[in-house]
Amino acid sequence: xxxxxxxxxxxxxxxxxxxxxxxxQPRGGRLALARTDGTVEIYNFAANYFQEKVIPGHEARSVxxxxxxxxxxxxxxxxxxxxTEYDLARxxxxxxxxxxxxxxxxxxxxxxxxxxxxxxxxxxxxxFQVVPGGIQFERNLDxxxxxxxxxxxxxxxxxxxxxxxxxxxxxxVSSGQTVQRIMVNYxxxxxxxxxxxxxxxxxxxxxxxxxxxxxxxxxxxxxxxxLLESHTVSTSAVLSLAVSENEDSIVVGTSTGATYxxxxxxxxxxxxxxxxVRTKPFQHHTHDVxxxxxxxxxxxSGGLDAQLVIRPLMEKMQKKGYDAVLRKxxxxxxxxxxxxxxxxxxxxxFSQHLELWRLGSTDETGKDGEVLPLCRMPEHLVQLKSKxxxxxxxxxxxxxxxxxxxxxxxxFHLYRVQYEGDGVSIExxxxxxxxxxxxxxxxxxxxxxxxxxxxxxxxxxxxxxxEPGGCKHLRTFRPPSGxxxxxxxxxxxADGHWLATVGGDWVIHVYDLKCFKHHCTVPTYSCAVTxxxxxxxxxxxxxxxxxxQLFEFSIPEKQYTAWSRTVQNCGLHKAWLERDSPITHIAxxxxxxxxxxxxxxxxxxxxxxxxxxxxNNTLLMNQSTLKQxxxxxxxxxxxxxxxxxxxxxLLFADLLDENCLVMVERPIMDIKTQLPLPIQQKKxxx
Amino acid sequence: xxxxxxxxxxxxxxxAAALLGPASSEDEAEEAPEEVSFAAGREVADxxxxxxxxxxxxxxxxxxxxxxxxxxxxxxxxxRKLLPEAVLQELAxxxxxxxxxxxxxxxxxxxxxxxxxxxxxxxxxxxxxxxGQRRVKxxxxxxxxxxxxxxxxxxxxxxxxxxxxxxxxxxxxxxxLYGPDANRAQANEFFSLENxxxxxxxxxxxxxxxxxxxxxxxxxxxxxxxxLATRIKN
Numbered sequence: 001x002x003x004x005x006x007x008x009x010x011x012x013x014x015x016x017x018x019x020x021x022x023x024x025q026p027r028g029g030r031l032a033l034a035r036t037d038g039t040v041e042i043y044n045f046a047a048n049y050f051q052e053k054v055i056p057g058h059e060a061r062s063v064x065x066x067x068x069x070x071x072x073x074x075x076x077x078x079x080x081x082x083x084t085e086y087d088l089a090r091x092x093x094x095x096x097x098x099x100x101x102x103x104x105x106x107x108x109x110x111x112x113x114x115x116x117x118x119x120x121x122x123x124x125x126x127x128f129q130v131v132p133g134g135i136q137f138e139r140n141l142d143x144x145x146x147x148x149x150x151x152x153x154x155x156x157x158x159x160x161x162x163x164x165x166x167x168x169x170x171x172x173v174s175s176g177q178t179v180q181r182i183m184v185n186y187x188x189x190x191x192x193x194x195x196x197x198x199x200x201x202x203x204x205x206x207x208x209x210x211x212x213x214x215x216x217x218x219x220x221x222x223x224x225x226x227l228l229e230s231h232t233v234s235t236s237a238v239l240s241l242a243v244s245e246n247e248d249s250i251v252v253g254t255s256t257g258a259t260y261x262x263x264x265x266x267x268x269x270x271x272x273x274x275x276x277v278r279t280k281p282f283q284h285h286t287h288d289v290x291x292x293x294x295x296x297x298x299x300x301s302g303g304l305d306a307q308l309v310i311r312p313l314m315e316k317m318q319k320k321g322y323d324a325v326l327r328k329x330x331x332x333x334x335x336x337x338x339x340x341x342x343x344x345x346x347x348x349x350f351s352q353h354l355e356l357w358r359l360g361s362t363d364e365t366g367k368d369g370e371v372l373p374l375c376r377m378p379e380h381l382v383q384l385k386s387k388x389x390x391x392x393x394x395x396x397x398x399x400x401x402x403x404x405x406x407x408x409x410x411x412f413h414l415y416r417v418q419y420e421g422d423g424v425s426i427e428x429x430x431x432x433x434x435x436x437x438x439x440x441x442x443x444x445x446x447x448x449x450x451x452x453x454x455x456x457x458x459x460x461x462x463x464x465x466x467e468p469g470g471c472k473h474l475r476t477f478r479p480p481s482g483x484x485x486x487x488x489x490x491x492x493x494a495d496g497h498w499l500a501t502v503g504g505d506w507v508i509h510v511y512d513l514k515c516f517k518h519h520c521t522v523p524t525y526s527c528a529v530t531x532x533x534x535x536x537x538x539x540x541x542x543x544x545x546x547x548x549q550l551f552e553f554s555i556p557e558k559q560y561t562a563w564s565r566t567v568q569n570c571g572l573h574k575a576w577l578e579r580d581s582p583i584t585h586i587a588x589x590x591x592x593x594x595x596x597x598x599x600x601x602x603x604x605x606x607x608x609x610x611x612x613x614x615x616n617n618t619l620l621m622n623q624s625t626l627k628q629x630x631x632x633x634x635x636x637x638x639x640x641x642x643x644x645x646x647x648x649x650l651l652f653a654d655l656l657d658e659n660c661l662v663m664v665e666r667p668i669m670d671i672k673t674q675l676p677l678p679i680q681q682k683k684x685x686x
Numbered sequence: 687x688x689x690x691x692x693x694x695x696x697x698x699x700x701x702a703a704a705l706l707g708p709a710s711s712e713d714e715a716e717e718a719p720e721e722v723s724f725a726a727g728r729e730v731a732d733x734x735x736x737x738x739x740x741x742x743x744x745x746x747x748x749x750x751x752x753x754x755x756x757x758x759x760x761x762x763x764x765x766r767k768l769l770p771e772a773v774l775q776e777l778a779x780x781x782x783x784x785x786x787x788x789x790x791x792x793x794x795x796x797x798x799x800x801x802x803x804x805x806x807x808x809x810x811x812x813x814x815x816x817x818g819q820r821r822v823k824x825x826x827x828x829x830x831x832x833x834x835x836x837x838x839x840x841x842x843x844x845x846x847x848x849x850x851x852x853x854x855x856x857x858x859x860x861x862x863l864y865g866p867d868a869n870r871a872q873a874n875e876f877f878s879l880e881n882x883x884x885x886x887x888x889x890x891x892x893x894x895x896x897x898x899x900x901x902x903x904x905x906x907x908x909x910x911x912x913x914l915a916t917r918i919k920n
Contacts, residue, residue, distance in 0.1 A: 079855045081848055103855040121855055673873040680871035686882045
């Protein structure tokens with residue numbers, strides 16, 4: 001098969017931001033997630049929980065509440081005091097309206113998604129109407145002292161329950177008056193600290209559910225103002241609460257990282273009286289769980305440890321299969337590392353800066369599994385800080401290593417890098433063509449002569465790079481039938497003839513760069529594309545979808561290749577289809593045209609098209625067994641998928657030259673030690 | 687002999703001792719009380735009173751001294767805080783000289799601006815003359831008027847009201863999540879619990895802190911670079 005020298009890189013210091021808010025789209029199968037640095041992400045449940053859209057954050061933007069309104073519109077509000085609408089087609093924060101109440105702590109949409117209520121720092125609840133162009137201020141409801149930390153509409157839209165410090169208020173929406181005021185601290189004796197109501201939910205039966213900083217989940221009757229039930233689930237605060245649509249199940253998240261499910265169960269078999277019982281405890285997180293959501297079949301929680309955990313509920317699943325498995329997402333589903341193969345450089349993309357590193361080198365050789373000493377250490381060549389408070393959308397380094405480009409929401413920067421001996425000098429290319437920003441993906445051509453810029457509405461710009469340090473806009477390609485979504489993946493062929501693009505509508509277009517026209521469209525598949533690459537020799541387009549399907553499309557012939565049809569007929573191995581993370585990068589070996597190199601977060605695979613495909617009875621990950629077999633027996637058991645799980649979690653893997661691979665890993669413990677502090681756990685004997 | 691010793695001891699104590707308290711030994715208790723004249727007694731009382739009075743007076747004097755010193759210190763600090771005498775006087779006399787002051791200030795500004803440019807000889811002469819004139823004028827101005835036009839009002843970006851609200855909100859959140867009541871543990875402690883509880887005990891997660899001895903390591907690498915460079919030269 002092959003022996004490779006592996007550059008094992010662990011100096012990419014990525015620390016993902018913690019999850020702050022979650023919002024399930026009511027009837028759409030999408031999940032909106034906001035992080036503490038202002039990034040908003042959309043996950044598509046149907047496409048195997050693929051992270052289909054990412055809107056990078058902003059230094060001044062903090063998101064404290066997210067909600068979906070009518071028409072699939074997403075609104076967020078934060079401590080900056082503004083209500084922002086996010087444009088999901090253009091992947092940016094579209095319009096912002098000042099709430100006029102100071103920092104906004106909470107926001108909730110009514111049942112129909114036509115009105116938004118915000119809870120502000122000054123203690124007022126304000127109503128806004130969702131209108132086609134944006135939102136419009138409607139009126140202020142009753143204002144009392146004390147910041148409103150959480151809000152919930154009654155399903156009928158007549159009342160709003162608001163949680164503050166030590167107090168819960170119920171406000172009548174039509175009159176705007178507070179009709180009930182409940183003291184949460186009343187029952188606790190000898191208490192010196194204040195009780196903060198972190199989250200609240202209003203059920204249609206008139207029960208108000210609250211979770212507070214003493215670790216209690218309490219059920220109140222809002223009409224009489226009495227406590228119905230109180231459950232103490234934790235010694236630390238219970239930070240988040242979510243109710244299912246049927247109102248028979250509640251999930252809460254605590255500061256220790258534990259989540260609990262409450263269910264409304266009959267007291268005795270067959271009796272009509274029902275009571276809320278704490279049923280399932282889960283410990284999926286190590287840090288505070290500040291956001292939970294309840295979809296129709298799963299409990300979703302997001303913690304400050306940057307993990308999103310989706311736990312399907314067994315009673316809602318028809319059969320035990322891969323659908324019922326726990327899903328944990330820590331790393332983004334897109335590439336944050338670019339590699340300049342000839343120059344052996346890596347470009348790391350952080351949220352506000354870029355780092356350019358040169359790989360080390362070694363003179364020695366060794367056997368399988370040996371660690372070789374370095375004769376030259378990896379060097380941190382350049383650190384480029386992005387100007388301004390906006391976060392970086394995308395970045396790229398050219399294969400020769402002399403051009404670096406990145407884009408933020410309103411700026412596009414191109415730099416020329418010169419290497420003199422051991423030193424590096426970098427200068428900005430001054431006159432960059434004015435394109436409609438932001439650029440969602442950047443890709444240099446393999447001869448480093450052009451730069452492809454992915455833009456909105458399915459269009460791609462081709463910029464020609466001029467030698468001493470200049471740039472000229474050559475052409476813009478648009479899909480023939482038009483598109484409203486932004487392009488998020490690009491792939492160009494090695495001979496500079498073809499360019500493939502994928503937009504948010506999941507349609508792959510191939511453009512002819514020599515004749516400057518649209519060449520063909522790949523037949524549509526019902527799932528999102530996660531990685532795309534064009535083979536240097538055969539010009540076959542290899543496509544990886546988020547449901548782990550693989551296709552190979554021949555661009556000159558405009559049809560799927562024979563190998564691809566074989567794969568579809570036999571079907572892929574069950575263990576391959578049941579992988580948790582999507583394939584984010586595809587590479588090729590010019591010396592072996594039948595090899596395809598793929599990787600996802602937990603495995604690296606070399607796919608050999610000349611070998612037979614495994615069927616469901618054979619072992620998929622058989623590399624270790626093959627090593628122990630003698631040569632003749634090995635030949636019988638070889639199959640096309642050669643998978644290596646030694647390097648995990650893998651952020652990027654690529655082939656530098658014939659015998660050299662680079663693997664960029666990010667150990668999870670390195671991330672966890674740099675996060676905010678977790679709650680102390682006292683264990684006996686330590 | 688014991689009695690003589692006791693008597694001597696009694697003498698040493700003096701007449702006052704005879705008045706104060708009963709004698710300690712049983713022998714002395716059997717004897718009749720000593721005769722002390724009224725004068726002696728009064729003397730003793732007087733001296734006692736005087737002693738106590740002196741002590742109290744000295745104590746009062748001490749406190750008075752302290753108070754006086756503190757007062758002086760405060761007065762001096764207060765004086766230090768105020769602007770120097772000259773400026774105070776100026777400011778006191780300022781309002782009447784306002785109108786003249788403004789015109790003169792404008793002229794002074796123009797003069798300063800002209801002075802800033804690169805001067806040709808002719809201009810230089812004019813300037814020097816002008817400066818001379820202006821010097822007189824500014825002299826006058828300095829005596830009577832406030833310093834005008836020497837400041838610029840700037841709006842500081844991070845002291846705006848919304849930013850202040852946002853900072854307060856963030857502080858509230860931090861105090862309640864990470865404040866003194868929060869019971870948080872360091873990352874090293876938290877993640878090393880597993881290693882401690884495992885059947886095969888392991889080291890702490892951050893057993894070796896990479897930031898130890900940073901300076902020494904940096905000096906070592908620099909030295910190595912220099913040494914290699916000299917070797918290569920040779």
